[in-house]
Amino acid sequence: MSRSRWFTRALAGVLTVSAAGGCKQQLFMDPADYKDAASLKLPASLESNPHGAIAPGQVDKLSGGTTTVIDFVRPPRHMTLRECVALALEQGNVGSQQPSNPGFKNEQAESFAGRSVSGTDSIKAFAIDPAIATAEIERSVSKFDARWITSMQWQKIDQPVAAQFLSFQQSRDAATFSSTLAKPLPTGGVAGITFSTDYSKFSQSSTTQTSLVNPNYTPRVQLTVEQPLLRLFGVEMNQLSPTHPGSLLLQGVQSTGVGTEGILLTRLRLDQTRANFDILVNYMLLNAEAAYWNLYASYYNLYAQEEGLRQAYEGYRYTYLRVEAGALRPQNLDQIQAQFERFRRQVYQARGTVLESERQLRGLIGLRSDDGVRLVPIDEPNLAPYKPDFQESANDAIAYRPDLLLARQDVKFRQLDLLLQKNLRRPDLRAFGQYDMAGLGTRLDGRAEDFGANGNTTPGNAFSNFIDNRFNSWTLGVRLDMPLGFRDANALVRQAQLNMAKSYIQLRDNELKAVEFLILQYRRVVQTHTEIAPARAEREALQRYVARIKAALLIEGPREQDFLSNLTVQQQLAAAIAAETQAVANYNIALAQFEWAKGTIQQYNNVSVGDGQLPPWVSKRAKDHIRERTEAAIKLRDQPVAPGGVAAGGHSVSQVGGTASLLQLPPFAEKRDPVPENLPAMPEPKNPNDPRPMPEPSRPGNAGSTPEYFQPGGRVQLPPLPSGRPSGANVPPVTGSGNASGGDYFRPTGRATVPEPTPYRPAVSGTGAPAIPSASSDSKPGDRATLPPLPDTSKPSGSIPSVPSGPAIPPTLPPLPGGQ
Template structure:
């Protein structure tokens, strides 16, 4: 009991100590440092990063275009429009197309239809400039796309041809073996501990032929050094040279099935060329449409300015009457005249804004600086010729020359070639194999002199025994495999057949759509030409109405509202005429676009650009060697033809009449006399034509004294249609009756009457296609 009592207090003290330690740990655990303590710490935390990602600039050696760095402040309607003629850039349509092709590495296009159109009375936004380049830049077409497809390392033509290139393979290994053996000690045939140094090396050259045959030439060397007591000598070299040929008899046999990948790669390249042509065509279409929209913007501004000036004259006259308290100067009449003036002033401001937008849109498609201190003014005039097309001829041309249809036809051909591979998979795999081998064994591998020793003798040479030809082996065999039922292969054939059916169905509906689109453009062409004539007669009548009502108002026989309405109708008629004239030229462009001749119409040709001189030198050397060699008939035929030849360019016809020429039509003046349609409208030649500032009071007063027969056609932007607008009470003849009465013949229907588009030269490099215009 005494011993037990003496030990118990010690155990109690031990438990109390542990409890104190645990309590202290719990109390002070929250105050301990979260980072470890180091006795030697330099304080250099340059490798510490407090974030995993950050928004940074890429280290790219890139230089911006001069058109970006040198862009000037844009023109706005708040800026005074006072520039000399040197700041006006008179640009022809041919120059616009040439500049756009020259500056289009990335093809800026709105899909062939310019997204910006000047429509009077509408509110325009920033749609004049597409945002595709900045929002979908990975999908933007470029001049490098055909070359990228051709040089694709996986699916390009060169990648497909690489399957027939010779392959060189080499493998070298050194193994050290030190392994205990499960053999009884003292056994004369086996050792208890096996040691070996083993070296294996082989070199192989293989090539696949177009028929599917796999040729192989191998050289194998093996060095073996081990401690087995049964060997003649502990180390030996085994060398052999073998030739092998493996030829498929069923699946994978034949030139056509083995060159399927090459043909598919070629088709992908042709598809990319069709896409390239489509993108260039859309670019040219957008440039031409933007050009004519800018042309209309100038005349829309001129019409608004003419209406503003007329309204200003009327307002000042009524205001003068109101100040003097004379009849005709009532407050409601003054407010009415003032309202019309500010209405036309707002039209003028909107028209100037639209002009800047149209000019910026054309600059965008041309790849120019947004602003360079100059304002582009179209120098080419729209044609007013009566253009006719033979429906059956252009319909057949659209079916054969449309790049979209040609692209789809390549897709059908692609599916048909894929069907060749799918059907070939229905055959069993039957290969014949032949192998022949020379071998030799020796104490050493090779030496410069032959010793004549056999492999059983010391210091024999493996290569000497091999080249002696005493030891030869060969293998002849056949390998056969076939899936029972061909479930997967039959599904593959059916899938390709359905894809062919789908592609042909799409082709049929695409042709129907092209036919509908061509029909719609022909209707637009005819309707816009008739609108040109109708709006011209409307303009002549509106101008005469203004003169007549102005004279009647001066004598006090009509009220002010009739004069204001007449002035408004004349401005609307002027805008409608130019709108229909531009619509007619755009309709001509659309017909050529739908029938596949828009590039020919604009003098643009597509072709592969020049290669480096070394490429021509090498190609000529290969051609000479082939010409000097002897033709060998290998006994097999080439694959089937997949192309029908190049697409002709520059062979499309333009519009014509029954006599084979393009003609102008005639219109009827208000007094019933036949007159010729106007020569193409001229652009305003003075900067005053686009000035927003109203003319001085004295200048306006002088304008009010003009005779009604002295219409300022030059100010209107038109040449003088009639030498004298004579008043007549005779009833005008129907417009359709005048159509065949008188015709003015011209030579062609290019962008300017009587001028043919200049054929273009193409310029490209080996890295990309380009379409250029000279």
């Protein structure tokens, strides 16, 4: 056979093996992947110094200290929901995995599971799981990698020989060089090429006796092909099998990727890992949004309790003056003081609720609670009614929920596993073939033949003789390995069938549970939105009551029968404001729960999950962009608006359905006066049992008399009464000059017609009968008395008690977000 023909065959074999070995992919060669792996911010010596001590982390001291209910004032950090979502995605925690009660972080500590430590819910830790599963795919593919096996060995053989004619084989020097390139094929077979050279050197006497070529080199090339025909035959079966069938002819060829599943199953595990990561992201988004609205409701609850405290404070000042004037009983002052203390305790409780709600939100978005600022939510809640099509929502839930996707992938895994087990039930039948080319010579260089002294020729250059291709051998064969009975294989097939049936039943059950949970959230959306209207109506009714009571006080003065009602309404109004905002927060949480139940909460929050590092042109992260936009909107909001123009801060800063602009902040986010911590310092009231003279009220015609009205210890200013309007159960219409607006209806000066008062002071004579002002002989009980105008308060009077002024409060509570 010519040399060119040998070269053609060798070149074809090398190209075939090289083409078969070109399916290997390398890890961490892409710059983005390398940057992602290097950006974990691990200590420099963590990988290179495994014997070093792992030092405990250091808690840095932040400005501001820890906030408490008595040290509550901190600079506000206005935060939108979008910023909370961005912070959670970058550095947050998943939180509790209870969709029916979201908004709480996970307080569970680390636990030891025998070989691993678990318990963290950091989204950074969970984000590494898909990368680990991707590396597992590389391990599974590696079982088809080509292998290069090379060896070199030397021997000295000197063995006793019983037969003299075999002595030359037992006394010689030997050496062997072998190099094999083997490639496991995707079909289950193995193709390989082996080059080897054997060296032998015999004694001189052996050469004389047997005419050996001494020393001799034997170069050899072997082409080997082996292929299973039944078990693990084909590309699909070998992508399912965890190991490669291997080779019986090529010794030492071992399959890599031991301990992994098949390629298709490993890729399925990657999809399941991604689905599980989507589940965790959905939980984190739901918890972050629920915690945000819980903090919103907590701030409104604090706002309501503080307003109640302010009203109780002003009520105490007002009641004290009336008790001193004798218009109210002294025990009323104790009741209003108890009201003040009750609201003060509720303010402390509301502060604790705010601090706890803020701690829950901070834990979900990865912020410490002692950074010296208060997180203040400024997004307006969504108040629009939402009534989606339930059937379409149910179809979306079946299609998009990641937990159902995880269950469907488990059924797919069971299907592929059953297919593999059925194939493994077949017998192991293999076909193999081998082709051998060899040469012989006394050395590896020089001429092709050597001429002896007697004229004989011997092979000289072994490679020259090998290239001449004079010695060829080939082998063909089949091998069958079959168990009798297939008991183990049949049992594995039956287990795979049962596992597939179990997984399918679980899938249908999970789909039914998903639909039922969607029904619950659908009803909750409708219910929570419906609760807002009666809660708002209750709050508005109580606000109207408070406004009318204040107007009545300005017109008629205090009435004993309204005192307890006023105390009750103060409590009810504070509770109504808290209940309304809690209903609004519950509605927005219900919207998030409904999107979670549909599996579309990521789209609802404009979140998408991808692989790899962010593109290099993205210089800043989302949280930084949102933070800058929010701060700019706050600054622009404080600028004056030109007449007929649009506010500069009116641009969108949140998702659809949230805050459209920052033109209006929630009342608790505005700058407000501090709440009173204690009651004003009042002089100790006199004992009501002490006898006190009661002067007569002035009558018409007594121009020289001093206009005094209940003077227990000095002159007291009372609220002005309406001019010309009698007081009683049936109030007649206002009569005047025909002015429809009633311009003098609330005039603070002039004469007023009021019923004859009955003071609550005991009689001076001690008889126990109530003392009444003296009147003329023609006066009768129930007659009306006309009083002169009240004294001018602009003149100083030393007899009026000095009362410290409290913080200014609005006559009514400000409207809540949403145009309430």
